[in-house]
Amino acid sequence: MSEAKQIDNVVIIGGGTAGWMSAAGLASMLGGTGLSITLIESEAIGVVGVGEATLPHIKFFNDSIGINEAEFMAATSATFKLGIEFVDWGRLGDSYIHPFGEYGLSNAGIGFHHYWLKQKDHPETGPLDLYSLPIMACRMAKFQPPSADPRSVMSTYRYAYQFDALKYAPFLRKHAEARGVTRHEGKVVEVNLDPECGDIQSVLLESGEVIGGDLFIDCTGFFGLLIEKALETGYERWTDWLPCDRAVAVPCESAGPLLPYTRATADKAGWRWRIPLQHRTGNGHVYASDFTTDAAAEQALMENLEGAPLADPRVLRFVTGKRRKLWNRNCVAIGLSGGFLEPLESTSIYLIQEGITKLLEHFPHTTDFSDDAEEYNRLIDLEFERVRDFLILHYHATTRADSEFWTHMRTMDIPASLAEKIELFKTRGRIVKYDRGLFLSPSWLAVYLGQGVVPDMYDNRVDLLADDDIAGHMQGLKSLMHKSAAAMSDHGEYIVANGMAGAA
Amino acid sequence: MEAGKAIRRVVIIGQGLRGWLPAAYLAARFPDGRCQINFVETGGARTDDVLLARPSIRRFHQLLQMPERALVETAKAQLSHGVRARAAGGAILLPFGQYGYDHAGAEFQQYWCRAFKMGKAGGLGRYNLAAGLAEAGAFLTQTPKGQPALDFGYQLSAAGYCALLQAYARGHGAVSFDAADGFEVRTDEGGFVKTIHLAGADLECDMVIDARTEADVLAAGETPDLGWQGNRLYMPSHCDADLPGLELYSLVEALDRLIALWPDKDFLACEREEYNRLTYAERDRVSDMKTLLEHGVIGVTQSDALARKISVFSNRGRIAAEDHEVFTKPEWLAALIGCGIVPAHYDRLVDRMSLEDLLRWLASIEDGIGRTVEQAKLAARVV
Numbered sequence: 001m002s003e004a005k006q007i008d009n010v011v012i013i014g015g016g017t018a019g020w021m022s023a024a025g026l027a028s029m030l031g032g033t034g035l036s037i038t039l040i041e042s043e044a045i046g047v048v049g050v051g052e053a054t055l056p057h058i059k060f061f062n063d064s065i066g067i068n069e070a071e072f073m074a075a076t077s078a079t080f081k082l083g084i085e086f087v088d089w090g091r092l093g094d095s096y097i098h099p100f101g102e103y104g105l106s107n108a109g110i111g112f113h114h115y116w117l118k119q120k121d122h123p124e125t126g127p128l129d130l131y132s133l134p135i136m137a138c139r140m141a142k143f144q145p146p147s148a149d150p151r152s153v154m155s156t157y158r159y160a161y162q163f164d165a166l167k168y169a170p171f172l173r174k175h176a177e178a179r180g181v182t183r184h185e186g187k188v189v190e191v192n193l194d195p196e197c198g199d200i201q202s203v204l205l206e207s208g209e210v211i212g213g214d215l216f217i218d219c220t221g222f223f224g225l226l227i228e229k230a231l232e233t234g235y236e237r238w239t240d241w242l243p244c245d246r247a248v249a250v251p252c253e254s255a256g257p258l259l260p261y262t263r264a265t266a267d268k269a270g271w272r273w274r275i276p277l278q279h280r281t282g283n284g285h286v287y288a289s290d291f292t293t294d295a296a297a298e299q300a301l302m303e304n305l306e307g308a309p310l311a312d313p314r315v316l317r318f319v320t321g322k323r324r325k326l327w328n329r330n331c332v333a334i335g336l337s338g339g340f341l342e343p344l345e346s347t348s349i350y351l352i353q354e355g356i357t358k359l360l361e362h363f364p365h366t367t368d369f370s371d372d373a374e375e376y377n378r379l380i381d382l383e384f385e386r387v388r389d390f391l392i393l394h395y396h397a398t399t400r401a402d403s404e405f406w407t408h409m410r411t412m413d414i415p416a417s418l419a420e421k422i423e424l425f426k427t428r429g430r431i432v433k434y435d436r437g438l439f440l441s442p443s444w445l446a447v448y449l450g451q452g453v454v455p456d457m458y459d460n461r462v463d464l465l466a467d468d469d470i471a472g473h474m475q476g477l478k479s480l481m482h483k484s485a486a487a488m489s490d491h492g493e494y495i496v497a498n499g500m501a502g503a504a
Numbered sequence: 505m506e507a508g509k510a511i512r513r514v515v516i517i518g519q520g521l522r523g524w525l526p527a528a529y530l531a532a533r534f535p536d537g538r539c540q541i542n543f544v545e546t547g548g549a550r551t552d553d554v555l556l557a558r559p560s561i562r563r564f565h566q567l568l569q570m571p572e573r574a575l576v577e578t579a580k581a582q583l584s585h586g587v588r589a590r591a592a593g594g595a596i597l598l599p600f601g602q603y604g605y606d607h608a609g610a611e612f613q614q615y616w617c618r619a620f621k622m623g624k625a626g627g628l629g630r631y632n633l634a635a636g637l638a639e640a641g642a643f644l645t646q647t648p649k650g651q652p653a654l655d656f657g658y659q660l661s662a663a664g665y666c667a668l669l670q671a672y673a674r675g676h677g678a679v680s681f682d683a684a685d686g687f688e689v690r691t692d693e694g695g696f697v698k699t700i701h702l703a704g705a706d707l708e709c710d711m712v713i714d715a716r717t718e719a720d721v722l723a724a725g726e727t728p729d730l731g732w733q734g735n736r737l738y739m740p741s742h743c744d745a746d747l748p749g750l751e752l753y754s755l756v757e758a759l760d761r762l763i764a765l766w767p768d769k770d771f772l773a774c775e776r777e778e779y780n781r782l783t784y785a786e787r788d789r790v791s792d793m794k795t796l797l798e799h800g801v802i803g804v805t806q807s808d809a810l811a812r813k814i815s816v817f818s819n820r821g822r823i824a825a826e827d828h829e830v831f832t833k834p835e836w837l838a839a840l841i842g843c844g845i846v847p848a849h850y851d852r853l854v855d856r857m858s859l860e861d862l863l864r865w866l867a868s869i870e871d872g873i874g875r876t877v878e879q880a881k882l883a884a885r886v887v
C-alpha cells in the first residue's frame with residue numbers, strides 16, 4: 001500500500017435502505033469530526049423495495065441517531081411487531097410464534113421450559129405459548145410498549161417494526177441531509193482503481209462527473225458494483241443448505257384486525273410472508289427454482305392473498321451467501337451487496353445495522369487499515385454464520401414429506417455445529433450458549449418446540465420442587481400473562497391514539 | 505423421568521478445599537439427600553495460606569446462603585478489588601471494575617487514548633475506581649453514585665475457608681473417608697468407575713468427581729485430564745501464584761457447567777462434549793492471559809486469539825473478546841496496557857468531543873475517583 005493518508009471523504013454508492021441507513025448512521029456519529037459524506041444514487045436503477053419486517057435492534061439504531069418514533073411510524077406507515085408466526089413448518093397445520101421476549105420466569109437457575117416439559121402432559125398446562133406475554137399479545141392483536149422496571153412482567157419483551165420499505169430510505173435521507181450528507185443523483189458507469197495499489201480511487205457518473213473518495217461503501221444492492229464488479233472479491237454460496245433463490249412479491253389490501261406480527265407460512269417449495277402495514281399488507285413467496293416454477297410460485301402467492309392485489313407481482317432473484325470479504329481494500333459492502341440470507345427471521349436490516357455499527361467502531365483514521373478490515377470481517381462473518389445456522393434449523397426440523405423440497409430439506413446434511421446444538425436440545429432441553437450471536441435462548445426454544453424437536457427429558461433438578469408447587473406456580477404465571485396481555489391496548493388503536501398513523 | 509436412571513451416589517476424590525468445595529456445591533444443589541455425596545480425602549496438604557476469590561464467587565456463596573459474617577470470622581475474608589498479577593515487566597493490577605464510562609458509542613479508553621497520546625492524561629489506572637481502591641488498600645461494597653462500576657471478590661484464608669465449606673457440606677449430608685493410605689478405582693469393561701476401594705470400605709458410585717491437582721494425579725502414576733470422560737469428571741487445576749484467583753474460579757465454573765448439564769446414568773456423549781467444549785475454551789482463555797503476562801507481547805508463540813487481541817489492541821485500543829472469556833474487558837485492558845502497548849489509533853467517534861471538554865471530563869473522573877478513594881480510606885480507619 002502506498003503511503004497512508006487521512007480518511008476525509010466517504011462515498012456511499014446506492015440509496016436504498018442500506019445506503020441511507022449508512023449515511024444517516026455515519027453522519028450522526030461522525031459528522032462532527034470533519035468527515036465529508038457523499039451518497040450517490042440513481043433513480044433510473046431504483047431500489048429492491050421489499051424488506052419490511054425488522055428485529056428489535058432497529059429501535060436502538062433509530063434512537064441512537066435521534067429519530068422520533070411517532071414521526072418515523074407515520075412516515076413509513078409502520079406497525080409494531082412482537083414476533084413472527086410460523087405456520088405449517090414442523091408439519092402441516094402447525095402454528096407457533098417466535099416471540100421477541102421470554103417464556104415464563106426462570107427459577108433457581110433452571111430455564112422455565114424445563115418446568116413446562118415436566119408438566120406438559122398435565123391437562124391444565126397447555127402449550128408453552130401461554131406462558132409468553134408477547135405471544136399472548138400477538139394472539140389478541142394487542143400492543144403496549146414494554147416497561148423499564150425489571151420486576152414487572154411487562155419488561156419481558158421487546159418490539160420491532162413492520163414498515164413500508166419504499167418509505168424508510170427517503171425518511172432517513174431527510175435526516176442524513178440535515179446532518180450534512182451530500183447527495184448526487186446519477187448512475188455510476190465506471191469504477192476507477194488506483195493503478196499502483198488497486199484501491200478504489202473514484203467513480204465516474206453517466207454525466208461525466210468524477211467523484212473521488214478515501215473510503216467507499218458499496219450499497220448498490222445485488223449489483224455489488226464496487227465490491228464485486230470492480231474488486232472481484234468473490235462470493236461464498238450457501239445454496240446447498242438454503243436452496244431458495246427467488247421471490248415473488250405483491251402488496252394487497254388488508255383484511256381483519258391489525259396484527260402485531262409477521263407471518264411466514266411454509267409452502268411446497270419455500271414459504272410465503274405476510275407483513276401487515278397500516279395501509280396495506282405486504283406479501284411474498286420465497287421459493288427454490290429447482291423445486292417449482294415461477295408460475296406455480298406466483299399462483300400460490302396470489303391464491304392466498306387476503307385482499308385485492310395493489311400492484312403486479314414482481315420476481316426477484318438472489319443467491320444465498322456472502323462476499324468472501326465484506327470489507328475489501330477501501331470498500332465496505334453493506335446491505336444486499338454484502339450478502340443475502342432469506343428474510344425468514346427478518347435479519348437483513350439487522351445485518352445492515354451491524355455493518356454500520358461495526359464500521360463506526362472500526363472506523364479508520366488513515367488508509368492503512370488492513371487490521372481494522374480483518375477484525376471487521378471476522379465479526380461480521382460470525383454474525384452471518386450464526387444467522388445461517390438458525391435459518392437452516394427451520395427447514396431441517398420438520399416431519400413434512402409432502403413435496404420433494406421438504407424431503408430434501410429434512411434429510412440433507414447440516415453444519416456440524418448445528419447438528420450438535422439440536423442433539424443437546426433433543427436429549428434434555430439444553431440450549432447451547434454463546435456470548436455473541438443474534439438469536440438467544442428463547443428464539444432457539446421457540447423454533448425447536450414449535451417444530452417438534454421435543455426433548456426426551458427435562459433437567460432433573462426440576463424434581464427438587466414438588467409437582468403441586470410447580471403446577472400452582474405455572475397456573476399463576478399463565479393467568480398473569482393472559483391478564484397482562486388482555487389489559488394492553490388494541491394494536492391498531494394504539495397507533496392512532498399516539499399520533500403514529502400515516503397520511504396514506 | 506425414570507427414577508432408576510438418576511445419579512444417586514457421587515464420589516469426590518481430592519484433598520482439602522479442592523474436595524470440600526465440590527462437596528458443598530453439590531450438597532447445596534441436592535438438598536433433600538437424593539444424591540449421596542462421599543468425599544474420599546487423599547493425603548497431602550496445601551502450602552498456600554491465602555486465596556483470592558474472583559467476584560463470581562459471590563454467586564456460589566448465594567447458593568450456599570453463606571453468611572458474610574462467617575466469611576469474615578472463619579475465613580478471615582477481606583474485600584478485594586483486583587488481582588495483583590506478576591508479569592514479565594513487574595506487577596500488574598487487573599481491576600474488578602470499569603475504566604471511566606463509555607460515552608456516545610465509544611469506549612472510555614478511546615477517549616483516554618486521545619488525551620494520553622497528547623501527553624495530557626496520566627495512566628489509564630487513574631480512571632478506574634477498583635484499581636484506585638486496590639492500590640490504596642481501601643474497600644467499597646457498592647459503587648457510589650456517579651462512579652465507574654465497581655465489583656469485588658475476597659482474599660480468604662485457605663484453611664478457614666476450607667473449614668467453612670467442610671462444615672456446610674457435612675451439615676448437608678456429605679460424608680468423608682480418609683484415604684491417606686491410598687485408594688483404588690475399580691472400573692467396568694467400558695471404563696466406567698463402579699467403586700472406589702478403600703482400606704475400610706468399598707464406595708459404590710454413579711459418578712466420580714476427581715478434584716486432585718494435576719500434580720497429585722501425576723504423582724499417583726495416572727494421566728491427568730482436564731475434562732469429563734465416561735462417568736469421571738476432572739476438576740480443572742488452574743493454580744498459579746503469578747495469577748491468583750483462578751483455582752476457586754475454575755472449580756466453581758466447572759461445577760456450574762456440570763450442573764447445567766447434569767447427566768443421568770445414560771451419560772450421553774453430547775453432554776460430555778458440550779462440557780468439554782466449554783472447559784477447553786476456559787483453559788485457552790486462561791492460557792492466553794498467562795502467556796501475555798509471562799512473555800509480554802513478542803517473542804513467544806501465541807494462540808490465534810491472543811495474537812488477535814494484541815494486534816487489535818495495538819492498532820485500535822479495542823479488546824477483541826472471544827466467546828466464553830474468563831477475564832473481563834477491564835482486566836484485559838490492564839494487562840495489555842501493562843505490557844507496554846499504547847494503541848496506534850483511537851476511535852474517530854472520540855473526535856466529536858472538543859479537546860477542552862475531553863480534558864475537563866477526564867479530570868472530573870480522576871477527581872471523583874481520587875475523592876472516593878480518600879473517603880473509603882478514612883472510613884476504613886474509623887472502622
Ligand SMILES: Cc1cc2nc3c(=O)[nH]c(=O)nc-3n(C[C@H](O)[C@H](O)[C@H](O)COP(=O)(O)OP(=O)(O)OC[C@H]3O[C@@H](n4cnc5c(N)ncnc54)[C@H](O)[C@@H]3O)c2cc1C
Nearest residue numbers: 014015016017018048051053188220221335336343348349
Ligand atoms: C424477497 C426479499 C424480501 C426481503 N424481506 C426483508 C425483510 O422482511 N426484512 C429485512 O430486514 N430485509 C428484507 N429483505 C432485504 C432488504 O430488502 C434489503 O436488505 C434492503 O432493502 C436493503 O437493500 P439495499 O439498500 O442493499 O439494496 P437496494 O434496495 O437494491 O438499493 C440499491 C441502491 O443502489 C443504487 N444503485 C445500484 N447500481 C447503481 C449504479 N450503477 N449507480 C448508482 N446507483 C446505483 C440503486 O439506485 C439503489 O438506490 C428482503 C429482500 C428480498 C430480496
